[in-house]
Amino acid sequence: MRFPFLAAIYRKEMLDLIRDRRTLISMVVVPVFVFPIIMSLMGFVIGAMEDKAERESKTQTIGLKVANPAVRETLSKAGLVVADKDNLRALIEQKAIVAGVEEVAAAGQAPEFRVYSDNSNPTSAAASEKVRAALAGLKEAIVRSSLRASGVPEAVLTPFSVAKVNVAPPKKMAATMWGSMLGYLMILLMFSGGMYPVIDMTAGEKERHTLESFLATPAGRNEIVVGKMLAAMTAILMTALLTLTSIVVSIRSNRIGGNSAEVRQMFSTIPLDAGNIGLILVTLLPLCVLAAAVMIAIAMFARGFKEGTSYLTPVMLFVLFPAMLGGMPNLELTPALALIPIFNASQLIRGIILGDFTRAAFLVTMAANLVYATIALAIAKNRFETESVLFRT
Amino acid sequence: MSSAPAFPPSAEPAAVRVENLSKSFNDPKRGEVRAVDRVSFQVARGEIFGLLGPNGAGKTTTLRLISTLLKPTSGTALVGGCDIVAEPAKVRERIGFLAGETGLYPRLTPREILKFFGEMHGMKGAPLAGRVQQMIARFGIEKFADTRTDKLSTGMKQRVAIARTMLHDPPVLILDEPTAGLDVPSARNIEQAVKEAKQAGKSIIYSTHFMEEAEFLCDRIAVISDGVVKITGTMEDLRRATGKQRLREIFVDLLGI
Numbered sequence: 001m002r003f004p005f006l007a008a009i010y011r012k013e014m015l016d017l018i019r020d021r022r023t024l025i026s027m028v029v030v031p032v033f034v035f036p037i038i039m040s041l042m043g044f045v046i047g048a049m050e051d052k053a054e055r056e057s058k059t060q061t062i063g064l065k066v067a068n069p070a071v072r073e074t075l076s077k078a079g080l081v082v083a084d085k086d087n088l089r090a091l092i093e094q095k096a097i098v099a100g101v102e103e104v105a106a107a108g109q110a111p112e113f114r115v116y117s118d119n120s121n122p123t124s125a126a127a128s129e130k131v132r133a134a135l136a137g138l139k140e141a142i143v144r145s146s147l148r149a150s151g152v153p154e155a156v157l158t159p160f161s162v163a164k165v166n167v168a169p170p171k172k173m174a175a176t177m178w179g180s181m182l183g184y185l186m187i188l189l190m191f192s193g194g195m196y197p198v199i200d201m202t203a204g205e206k207e208r209h210t211l212e213s214f215l216a217t218p219a220g221r222n223e224i225v226v227g228k229m230l231a232a233m234t235a236i237l238m239t240a241l242l243t244l245t246s247i248v249v250s251i252r253s254n255r256i257g258g259n260s261a262e263v264r265q266m267f268s269t270i271p272l273d274a275g276n277i278g279l280i281l282v283t284l285l286p287l288c289v290l291a292a293a294v295m296i297a298i299a300m301f302a303r304g305f306k307e308g309t310s311y312l313t314p315v316m317l318f319v320l321f322p323a324m325l326g327g328m329p330n331l332e333l334t335p336a337l338a339l340i341p342i343f344n345a346s347q348l349i350r351g352i353i354l355g356d357f358t359r360a361a362f363l364v365t366m367a368a369n370l371v372y373a374t375i376a377l378a379i380a381k382n383r384f385e386t387e388s389v390l391f392r393t
Numbered sequence: 394m395s396s397a398p399a400f401p402p403s404a405e406p407a408a409v410r411v412e413n414l415s416k417s418f419n420d421p422k423r424g425e426v427r428a429v430d431r432v433s434f435q436v437a438r439g440e441i442f443g444l445l446g447p448n449g450a451g452k453t454t455t456l457r458l459i460s461t462l463l464k465p466t467s468g469t470a471l472v473g474g475c476d477i478v479a480e481p482a483k484v485r486e487r488i489g490f491l492a493g494e495t496g497l498y499p500r501l502t503p504r505e506i507l508k509f510f511g512e513m514h515g516m517k518g519a520p521l522a523g524r525v526q527q528m529i530a531r532f533g534i535e536k537f538a539d540t541r542t543d544k545l546s547t548g549m550k551q552r553v554a555i556a557r558t559m560l561h562d563p564p565v566l567i568l569d570e571p572t573a574g575l576d577v578p579s580a581r582n583i584e585q586a587v588k589e590a591k592q593a594g595k596s597i598i599y600s601t602h603f604m605e606e607a608e609f610l611c612d613r614i615a616v617i618s619d620g621v622v623k624i625t626g627t628m629e630d631l632r633r634a635t636g637k638q639r640l641r642e643i644f645v646d647l648l649g650i
């Protein structure tokens with residue numbers, strides 16, 4: 001392998017690549033903008049939905065089939081719009097009312113207030129929650145006044161209280177969410193970011209009839225393959241880096257989750273520091289070689305760009321599944337599981353973010369992916385030495 | 394048992410010596426197809442050797458074999474004394490190959506393409522830049538040397554392709570239909586360059602469909618059909634063998650159509 005040849009081939013491929021609009025879109029525009037756009041849209045939609053439910057639950061009518069005047073008064077005081085209605089169930093289904101309260105009296109028993117709502121509709125669910133809270137308040141007030149009338153201290157109502165404490169700090173909560181998403185997202189975008197450059201430098205060269213002249217030069221087949229590989233890897237790594245940067249920046253500068261404190265908290269931080277970013281990149285490096293080599297080997301069969309796209313699309317689906325599975329919680333990356341390519345990297349990234357992975361899992365993952373990458377590279381090189389592949393027209 | 398050499402040894406070895414070159418392909422429908430069948434010829438220094446034949450006769454396959462893009466099923470060829478089977482890398486250093494449907498990298502400029510192909514022949518730095526500039530001037534590329542080639546006309550592109558083929562000053566040029574699809578001025582330009590190369594002592598293998606061009610340009614001609622060389626010789630040889638005057642008639646006569 002002669003370095004000047006390698007360098008010249010790499011330069012030519014990169015020059016060709018950055019002047020291609022399609023490549024530039026998949027390599028730069030998609031990773032930089034897709035995530036912030038999705039995040040803002042998600043934040044906007046979640047927020048808007050909550051606001052709408054909150055607002056409408058106060059302005060839409062709640063049907064009453066209630067004799068008890070205290071109940072009617074309590075609901076009005078809680079700021080809800082109430083009106084007497086029959087057939088509450090049907091009216092809710094027709095969306096004529098947003099919720100309903102029915103008093104069911106049975107002889108010798110305390111009356112039961114049934115709160116009807118359509119929980120598939122956020123506004124109805126929010127309204128029924130308001131009704132329930134108002135009625136609970138009324139119930140407590142009645143109990144308290146009865147106790148007072150009987151001379152019993154109110155303290156008997158609360159012999160003790162219960163408080164829930166989540167010892168997981170917000171950072172850890174965010175880690176569980178990011179652990180299942182980040183590896184998957186990055187692996188997916190790496191493959192999609194590499195797809196167009198790879199097709200362009202393989203099937204594209206065939207389609208444009210440039211390959212023959214290239215092969216007739218003294219450049220060695222291995223120099224050509226490795227030069228192209230390095231260019232493809234640059235595109236893939238660049239996509240990965242831009243994706244990661246874009247995610248971190250948009251998380252730290254965005255307000256996502258609307259009024260839902262829980263969602264907001266999960267999105268408010270991304271537990272990444274220089275240390276684990278470095279580890280994630282080390283994990284992705286052999287995967288990057290693997291992605292480039294596999295895609296080059298496959299796209300080399302294609303006669304043109306269109307055919308290349310249809311060959312590589314199924315590859316994306318094969319990547320999608322293990323990458324997604326790798327993000328699943330409650331799976332532990334055992335050395336045996338670390339042999340499964342893509343899954344292992346996705347799972348390891350999750351472990352890195354959670355700060356919870358074994359050295360064995362890390363080493364096995366790296367070694368396994370390096371072996372797969374070497375095999376894929378050998379296959380890709382072989383494609384460049386096979387007449388029937390090179391001259392498939 | 395060894396067969397007798399196809400050519401008697403001469404004092405000055407030919408620059409290209411093709412010996413019993415054969416290539417078979419496996420076609421899923423037709424089975425084994427002999428695209429090139431025991432083809433032999435030689436090309437001396439300063440000689441333009443024309444390769445004529447109908448489409449599918451095996452011209453392109455023969456040129457691809459000599460250029461080491463394909464491996465022969467049997468037989469071999471020597472290019473500047475190097476064997477295409479044993480030393481393909483050395484052969485590639487000695488040839489300038491212009492493929493039939495030559496494409497240029499559409500997003501690169503002629504200057505970038507020339508530089509790249511120079512680098513692929515081990516050239517670099519100031520000598521390379523100087524040589525690129527020289528070729529740009531020789532082929533009248535100045536005006537569009539820094540324009541992306543996807544913006545160029547067919548004639549402009551073909552000039553760049555020829556410049557690319559001759560850039561590293563190879564002793565052997567292998568040109569597959571270099572004037573196909575060109576208008577007269579562009580074709581003329583290229584024919585002129587080929588003649589100059591001949592005067593500079595290059596050996597040129599030239600395939601074409603234009604009979605006039607072959608008559609005008611080539612020192613010797615081989616007519617190939619169904620992978621087999623039907624005849625090889627100067628125009629005089631061909632006339633004598635067929636009793637016809639014009640190459641077009643000779644061609645038709647040899648193919649039996």
